Amino acid sequence: DIQMTQSPSTLSASVGDRVTITCRASHNIDTWLAWYQQKPGKAPNLLIYKASSLHSGVPSRFSGSGSGTEFTLTISSLQPEDFATYYCQQYDSDYTFGQGTKLEIK
């Protein structure tokens, strides 16, 4: 099985900040990586697919990069609605999620 490790587990930031979340895969997954945002009590929402492609309707302040085993999600200027938990997910071999990164208001 492919393991996904996110860092940090928790991130404190302020509105307007630029933040980056990292996701590492235990094996080479090329660019078969997605990022999701989840708010409490809600299903996740797809943000980024194929490591760097923005899903329809997702604001352009979200971006993704990486390939192989190391990936990042960047939010260029945090908005109040961005405080949530973020998950990476590989889909090179079945599916595996990272453990999540909770983005909190500083």
Place this chain on the structure above:
Amino acid sequence: QVQLVQSGAEVRKPGTSVRISCKTFGYTFTRFHIHWVRQAPGQGLQWMARLNPTDGSIRFAQKFQDRVTMTRDTSTNTVDMDLSSLTSDDTAVYYCGRVLTGVGIDYWGQGTLVTVSS
């Protein structure tokens, strides 16, 4: 529009089974795989299995392959997931999701809370 509507919350005793339904609307049912993901209270997302509605083929996460069965009904555009031999560790919200190939889960059900308690 595309919707995935799941069956309601369930309470089960340890050792029993539960069936969760995922009824789909607004797209051609056989063109997209359906995946199941669960989330224990306060925990992260865990992928369980996926079904290909075209032929009914299934792939499981190794952890679940002995306890999960999935079926589909192409006349009602519904996928059912059965989870057996329940323990308290199976208490979670269970989500179904539609997968756009090469993209990921682009539409999700609303989630079904399964509580396992004696």
